[in-house]
Amino acid sequence: MDTVVLSRALFGSSMAFHIIFATLGVGVPVMILFAEILYHVRKDADYALMAKRWTRGFAILLGVAIPSGTIVGVMLALLWPGFMEIVGQVIALPFQIEIWAFFLEALFMSIYVYAADRLTPLQRITSVFFVALGAVGSAVLITDAQAWMNTPTGFTYKDGVISDVHPWQAFFNPNFATSATHVAVSAFMTGAFAIASVAAFKLLRRGRTEREYTYHRKSLFIALLLGGVMSILTAVNGHATAQKLHKHNPEKLAAAESLFETRSYAPLAIGGSPDPETGEVKGAIEIPWLLSFLATNSFSGVVKGLNEFPREDWPPLYTHTLFNAMVGIGSVLILIAIVGAWWYYRRRSYARWLLWVLAATGPLSMLGIELGWVFSCSGRQPWTIYHIQRTTEAATKTAEVGPLLVLFVSIYVFLLIVTALVMSFYFKRHPVAREWQTAKEPGR
Amino acid sequence: MSDSVLAITIIWVFLFIYSIAGSIDFGAGFWAMASMRRRDNHAASIANLYLSPSWKVTNVFLVLLVVALVGFFPHAVYVLGSVLLLPAGLMLVLLIIRSTFMVYAYSVRRYVRLLTVVSGVTGLLIPGLLISVLPVSLGGFVTMESGYPQLLFGKLLGSVTEYAHLAFGISTELFLSALFLADYAREADDEDTYRYYRVRAILLGPLTLITAILVTVTFAPEAQWILPNLQRVEGWFALSVTAFLIGYSALFWRSGRENPGKPRAAVIAIVLQYGLAVFAYGKAHLPYIVYPSQTIDQSVTNHSMFVSLLTGYIVFSAILAPVFVWFWRLFFKDKGYLRQE
Numbered sequence: 001m002d003t004v005v006l007s008r009a010l011f012g013s014s015m016a017f018h019i020i021f022a023t024l025g026v027g028v029p030v031m032i033l034f035a036e037i038l039y040h041v042r043k044d045a046d047y048a049l050m051a052k053r054w055t056r057g058f059a060i061l062l063g064v065a066i067p068s069g070t071i072v073g074v075m076l077a078l079l080w081p082g083f084m085e086i087v088g089q090v091i092a093l094p095f096q097i098e099i100w101a102f103f104l105e106a107l108f109m110s111i112y113v114y115a116a117d118r119l120t121p122l123q124r125i126t127s128v129f130f131v132a133l134g135a136v137g138s139a140v141l142i143t144d145a146q147a148w149m150n151t152p153t154g155f156t157y158k159d160g161v162i163s164d165v166h167p168w169q170a171f172f173n174p175n176f177a178t179s180a181t182h183v184a185v186s187a188f189m190t191g192a193f194a195i196a197s198v199a200a201f202k203l204l205r206r207g208r209t210e211r212e213y214t215y216h217r218k219s220l221f222i223a224l225l226l227g228g229v230m231s232i233l234t235a236v237n238g239h240a241t242a243q244k245l246h247k248h249n250p251e252k253l254a255a256a257e258s259l260f261e262t263r264s265y266a267p268l269a270i271g272g273s274p275d276p277e278t279g280e281v282k283g284a285i286e287i288p289w290l291l292s293f294l295a296t297n298s299f300s301g302v303v304k305g306l307n308e309f310p311r312e313d314w315p316p317l318y319t320h321t322l323f324n325a326m327v328g329i330g331s332v333l334i335l336i337a338i339v340g341a342w343w344y345y346r347r348r349s350y351a352r353w354l355l356w357v358l359a360a361t362g363p364l365s366m367l368g369i370e371l372g373w374v375f376s377c378s379g380r381q382p383w384t385i386y387h388i389q390r391t392t393e394a395a396t397k398t399a400e401v402g403p404l405l406v407l408f409v410s411i412y413v414f415l416l417i418v419t420a421l422v423m424s425f426y427f428k429r430h431p432v433a434r435e436w437q438t439a440k441e442p443g444r
Numbered sequence: 445m446s447d448s449v450l451a452i453t454i455i456w457v458f459l460f461i462y463s464i465a466g467s468i469d470f471g472a473g474f475w476a477m478a479s480m481r482r483r484d485n486h487a488a489s490i491a492n493l494y495l496s497p498s499w500k501v502t503n504v505f506l507v508l509l510v511v512a513l514v515g516f517f518p519h520a521v522y523v524l525g526s527v528l529l530l531p532a533g534l535m536l537v538l539l540i541i542r543s544t545f546m547v548y549a550y551s552v553r554r555y556v557r558l559l560t561v562v563s564g565v566t567g568l569l570i571p572g573l574l575i576s577v578l579p580v581s582l583g584g585f586v587t588m589e590s591g592y593p594q595l596l597f598g599k600l601l602g603s604v605t606e607y608a609h610l611a612f613g614i615s616t617e618l619f620l621s622a623l624f625l626a627d628y629a630r631e632a633d634d635e636d637t638y639r640y641y642r643v644r645a646i647l648l649g650p651l652t653l654i655t656a657i658l659v660t661v662t663f664a665p666e667a668q669w670i671l672p673n674l675q676r677v678e679g680w681f682a683l684s685v686t687a688f689l690i691g692y693s694a695l696f697w698r699s700g701r702e703n704p705g706k707p708r709a710a711v712i713a714i715v716l717q718y719g720l721a722v723f724a725y726g727k728a729h730l731p732y733i734v735y736p737s738q739t740i741d742q743s744v745t746n747h748s749m750f751v752s753l754l755t756g757y758i759v760f761s762a763i764l765a766p767v768f769v770w771f772w773r774l775f776f777k778d779k780g781y782l783r784q785e
């Protein structure tokens with residue numbers, strides 16, 4: 001394998017690892033804030049206990065999110081020096097402002113956790129609000145850099161030289177708003193569903209006290225509420241994101257939908273595997289006219305096909321599967337959330353089969369995040385900066401990437417296992433039931 | 445002042461801040477490990493009281509340094525990024541192990557010993573590795589033979605100057621953290637712990653001076669260009685040594701307490717010492733970022749990016765300043781926090 005392929009593998013797996021913790025780092029604080037506010041309004045100590053326990057889990061996750069983020073941040077310069085040379089000239093602003101979002105989150109996180117007993121309730125809510133703001137801010141800002149890679153603006157590029165730079169024009173590139181919203185709402189959704197999964201899982205355990213079940217039912221319900229709303233927003237905004245592809249990155253959309261010939265009344269192909277020789281998608285379900293409608297808001301709209309573009313500029317065709325899987329997961333999650341919340345609303349409890357389904361929502365949405373990102377980054381190939389810089393020009397030429405790939409991937413696997421063990425060990429030692437016994441004042 | 449000089453000044457300021465904050469952070473992790481079994485004082489818990497709220501913030505300063513370098517000197521990052529893949533990659537591995545294990549240690553009491561030892565030892569090595577980037581920037585270890593910059597890793601590992609830098613990094617880390625924790629213990633009115641850290645600071649202080657001199661006498665042949673520059677800023681180094689002597693002596697000043705020494709004065713003077721030294725070194729390093737291929741003027745970013753970045757730093761620092769102050773009050777001044785077990 002050559003250095004470029006190894007570098008992609010190393011960077012992609014590092015990002016895939018970071019994004020697990022980063023997404024939870026964005027989503028969970030919002031849930032904590034939600035619980036803190038509910039406690040404040042309802043004066044129900046269960047919500048305070050939720051906030052407290054989620055915060056402890058969150059603190060463990062941050063212990064991985066922060067160093068893994070540092071890794072990808074430095075790795076960008078190590079693996080893609082050619083890319084970072086351009087970043088520094090054109091799109092350095094989001095990276096720089098992100099630092100202040102990190103500071104915001106880190107400072108308030110420590111204040112919220114280690115000074116909790118010295119804060120007034122309002123100060124506590126404010127602190128956790130800023131934790132959430134810092135986390136969303138970092139997600140939005142880093143996504144800005146990624147959006148700019150898809151729709152690079154704010155500079156002139158000629159013969160390898162950058163000139164006429166407008167940093168804010170680059171910052172507000174055409175994809176920024178839609179992409180950033182998509183990432184933020186999908187992260188809120190994932191944080192909520194992660195908590196829903198844990199609660200559903202706890203409710204499946206037999207032989208606990210009724211009080212404990214009530215606690216978990218409440219937590220499951222608020223998680224479903226937030227997760228459900230966010231899953232709808234994700235889909236609505238995902239539609240807008242796809243229309244941006246139609247406008248700015250037509251070959252990416254063509255690959256995602258496996259459309260080979262440019263046409264109006266284009267059908268939507270779901271599933272199947274595209275065959276570049278025949279230009280057909282084997283085994284797909286085709287819904288006539290729908291793609292044209294989704295992309296252009298009109299059945300007669302013209303959607304560009306892959307054959308418009310030189311073969312060496314095609315994104316990999318497997319992006320079709322990645323994209324379908326992401327959208328499929330999104331649709332299923334909306335359905336689950338609606339059924340779950342409705343069931344609880346009607347019966348004040350959940351059926352066991354439903355709990356099993358609900359327990360799957362967290363892992364499913366995390367899978368959606370991973371698929372979406374790999375789709376977005378692979379679908380940009382062969383470009384690192386769309387129509388400006390090819391991935392081969394961005395990559396390092398240093399030869400030692402192979403051994404580093406092995407080293408980092410083993411560490412990621414190791415840390416995934418150990419973090420899961422630490423989490424389960426910690427919460428086994430501190431069960432909900434015990435916290436009620438030892439609590440001096442409600443939940444604190 | 446030109447864009448490039450202002451930009452490099454900012455970089456050196458960030459480097460200075462992180463060299464202090466990072467040294468204290470990693471050093472505190474080491475002391476938490478080294479004093480784990482001691483029953484006669486609270487050295488470990490004082491170190492942890494400092495570390496738990498602050499390690500995240502310290503880490504952001506590291507990211508800040510990297511991001512500032514990318515924004516201000518993108519062309520130098522092209523060279524540094526290519527060259528440092530292996531050493532920086534290894535440093536990142538140590539960093540993630542250190543931070544995660546430290547956090548695990550707070551959550552899993554049963555394995556606290558093992559987890560603390562791993563994070564203490566990995567943390568001990570990181571500042572040394574960070575500092576060893578400096579010899580690379582001084583020349584002699586980078587070749588352009590294949591048309592792109594490449595590190596002569598074997599040559600670096602075989603050179604005396606690399607080990608001098610490593611020793612300087614590690615002794616600085618241990619000295620600064622011991623000194624700082626002595627002050628922190630004094631703030632907590634914990635004289636037993638103060639004594640523990642004071643003794644260690646007294647032992648380590650001269651060592652940092654010796655290793656610093658070692659660094660200057662072991663420069664690689666290709667780095668000899670910096671020697672006349674260093675001589676030109678002799679005055680600053682003299683001031684720096686003076687600050688060290690004052691700070692060091694402050695550990696023996698009368699305090700009116702059980703143990704002698706005014707650790708706060710010592711910390712301030714030593715920070716000043718490092719500030720002066722970093723400034724002088726940075727001045728001598730000019731005009732190069734990476735000798736001989738990258739001068740600051742060649743590698744600085746364009747003017748409009750420079751202006752936006754600068755505005756960003758000013759605006760956001762002003763917004764966040766009150767939060768830093770609140771943070772400081774809560775964790776460095778509040779007796780209620782400092783005295784908890």
Ligand code: HDD
Nearest residue numbers: 179183186235238239241242327330365368369372373376
């Ligand atoms: C669980 C998470 C999740 C779910 C359910 C969805 N997405 Fe998504 N999607 C993401 C999580 C995500 C993401 C991981 O956050 C991505 C990767 C890059 C980005 O900006 O967001 C993404 C990217 C992404 C892109 C590519 C943007 C680009 O490359 O510029 C499109 C077109 C869509 N999404 C569209 C959709 C649609 C139509 C959905 C319908 C339900 C949908 N997404 C559900």
Ligand code: HEM
Nearest residue numbers: 022025026066069070072073102105135139142503504507
């Ligand atoms: C869209 C994907 C991403 C999301 C949602 C995300 C989000 C986060 C979050 C929530 C944190 C914890 C912040 C803190 O506590 O300070 C974090 C850490 C970090 N992330 Fe990411 N991140 C993403 C991608 C990236 C990328 C591509 C980079 C590299 C440029 C990056 C660099 C970092 C760094 C350097 C940190 C550590 C900051 C610190 O020291 O606190 N992230 N990220």
Ligand code: HEM
Nearest residue numbers: 008012015016019142143145146373374377378383384391
């Ligand atoms: C956080 C979730 C992310 C995941 C899982 C992810 C995944 C990947 C993958 C799999 C690749 C290799 C693509 C291929 O060769 O087919 C890649 C490349 C890359 N990604 Fe992402 N990515 C993420 C976010 C980001 C963000 C936020 C940025 C912007 C700062 C970014 C910048 C890059 C760059 C510069 C490359 C290498 C050049 C290229 O292949 O185009 N990634 N990523």
